[in-house]
Amino acid sequence: MRYVVIGAGAVGGAIGGRLSQSGHDVVLVARGAHHEALRRDGLRLVTPDGTHRLPVPVADRPEAVELRPDDVLVLAVKTQDSVAALDAWAPRPVAGGGVAGDRLPLVCAQNGVESERLALRRFRQVYGMCVWLPSTHLEPGVVIAPCAPQTGMLHLGRYPSGADETARQISADLEKSHFLAPVVPDVMRWKYAKLLSNIANAVEAVCGPDAGADAAALVERAKAEGVAVLDTAGIAHTSAAEQSAARTGKMDIQPIEGRARGGGSSWQSMVRGAGTIEADYLNGEIVLLGRLHGVPTPVNEALRRTANECARERRAPGTITAAQLTRIIDAA
CATH class of the missing domain: 1.10.1040.10 (N-(1-d-carboxylethyl)-l-norvaline Dehydrogenase; domain 2)
Incomplete structure (x- = not known):
């Protein structure tokens, strides 16, 4: 699998950075000064075990990414930006035929409970992710992820409910990348609890x-x-x-x-x-x-x-x- 992280801020940068660090194929999508810093210097991921400079491929728009059939899209923008991102990525062509909305899984790595509903209008395969991942992004090119021994906990499941092999494959990759990533059949139950915290x-x-x-x-x-x-x-x-x-x-x-x-x-x-x-x-x-x-x-x-x-x-x-x-x- 290749992970295309749409919104490489605090959460997206930490997830994408840790996946890349553990040897997985990752593309980070960012804008403005953050994109320029990532393109020029790579991602600086600051964790309790040091500062990691990661030369992760970066794009600033959907047209800059040639989507593959093995891609997983990870939506990590704020929910107020979800519609624009979903509308931009769902019609993108995938190598071999078809478009992203019909062929590729999309994971909503976001706070709140609305993005999954928005995504399901545009994508056939939608996964919820309950993100417990304290992280900070205030400086272009830099993401700070201060938790240890695991960087975060990412409950994952099919939306609106259920679990499947795709979720289990994503979980396995995350758990090799400093995350706890339990696959659960009721991911929204976890996300509503996180909503109360947020x-x-x-x-x-x-x-x-x-x-x-x-x-x-x-x-x-x-x-x-x-x-x-x-x-x-x-x-x-x-x-x-x-x-x-x-x-x-x-x-x-x-x-x-x-x-x-x-x-x-x-x-x-x-x-x-x-x-x-x-x-x-x-x-x-x-x-x-x-x-x-x-x-x-x-x-x-x-x-x-x-x-x-x-x-x-x-x-x-x-x-x-x-x-x-x-x-x-x-x-x-």
Whole structure:
């Protein structure tokens, strides 16, 4: 198999870099200054066991990749960018005939639960991946993946459910590449549990990663709404105990000399001044389900709105304190 990683940021760069390091055929797809740095210098993957300079092939657009029948597409862009990426890659021709949407498997290595549905409109073979992979991408050409002994845990399964030989082959390659990659028949149960964790992303992005007790209290209020929504909707999600049992002692964040630990994916979008944030598909997913099932979600509604405003205005994390954000939410 060759892995074409669409979106070689924190998650995509870590997955693609580790696969390449272990001898697998990989193409990274990136844009702008990140693409130029990867093309010029290769990927610098910083891990607890050192800095690895990896000369991974890189492309900046679908037309620059000649797709093969043995390719696996790994979608690792933020969900707000999924439609554009899927529309660009699904009609691409594959050597021997046909197009990617009909012939190639696509793995959604993303937060949230919406991209799989978007992908299934365009691709016959869609796989969900629940990504537990603390990693950072703030500098062109550089991805920091601080966990050890395993770089991350990537539950994998067919969407909407099931497991097959393709999933098992992908899992085997990942598990030779510093990942835990269990193949599960109910991958969305894991992804909905991750969604509850990602509710906190908006608070961290707006207030900063060390915002104290007020931020923690907001996160708990938002998560309580999320649990109530999923329970009312009858959507299964793994328990905290099940998640802890799967990860504890297997992928712990380690200090890396000269590299301060920052925040999660939404915080990184704010620091980079991306202009967009994934809150519509994290807090916004809870809001959507709440509206569908008659469950009030005022905290998540306010977090979604405020995070989007801050992203559009390219504010730095911490320009709104957790106390101020709490007052905004309570007023709403």
